[in-house]
Amino acid sequence: MRSKKMRFTDLAETAKQRLLEKDQTFQDKSERLVGLMRALDIVPTKRASLNGHWHMLLGAMIVTAFDEKTTLDISTRRKGNLSDAGLTTNMIKWLDSLVKTKMLIPANGASKALGALLLSDYLIEQIQ
Numbered sequence: 001m002r003s004k005k006m007r008f009t010d011l012a013e014t015a016k017q018r019l020l021e022k023d024q025t026f027q028d029k030s031e032r033l034v035g036l037m038r039a040l041d042i043v044p045t046k047r048a049s050l051n052g053h054w055h056m057l058l059g060a061m062i063v064t065a066f067d068e069k070t071t072l073d074i075s076t077r078r079k080g081n082l083s084d085a086g087l088t089t090n091m092i093k094w095l096d097s098l099v100k101t102k103m104l105i106p107a108n109g110a111s112k113a114l115g116a117l118l119l120s121d122y123l124i125e126q127i128q
Contacts, residue, residue, distance in 0.1 A: 008072045009085040015060035026063060029127050033059035036126055042097040054088045066127045071116040
């Protein structure tokens with residue numbers, strides 16, 4: 001069980017830094033998740049060349065959460081807070097889709113991305 005929590009805006013910053021490090025294993029895991037999310041229609045394939053960096057960041061955030069044995073902690077769903085943190089407002093929609101497909105599991109039993117989100121066993125298998 002993952003007991004450590006990390007606000008997803010902090011997780012995004014850590015993931016951005018890790019993407020800049022050019023760690024090929026990390027890159028490969030993140031890209032594999034992006035492919036899976038596109039195949040499951042969690043992130044759109046339309047305009048992927050325009051928004052692909054956001055999809056890659058989301059994949060990198062999930063891999064970072066796995067590596068750091070932490071949850072993705074969603075403390076707010078306000079779009080203004082996402083913009084202030086330099087993130088796309090679509091991030092919440094994509095996280096909601098990950099919850100709907102049971103790839104992320106809310107610790108509080110919610111039906112949307114709110115609170116601590118645990119990585120599902122299936123998601124962990126895809127990362128490893």
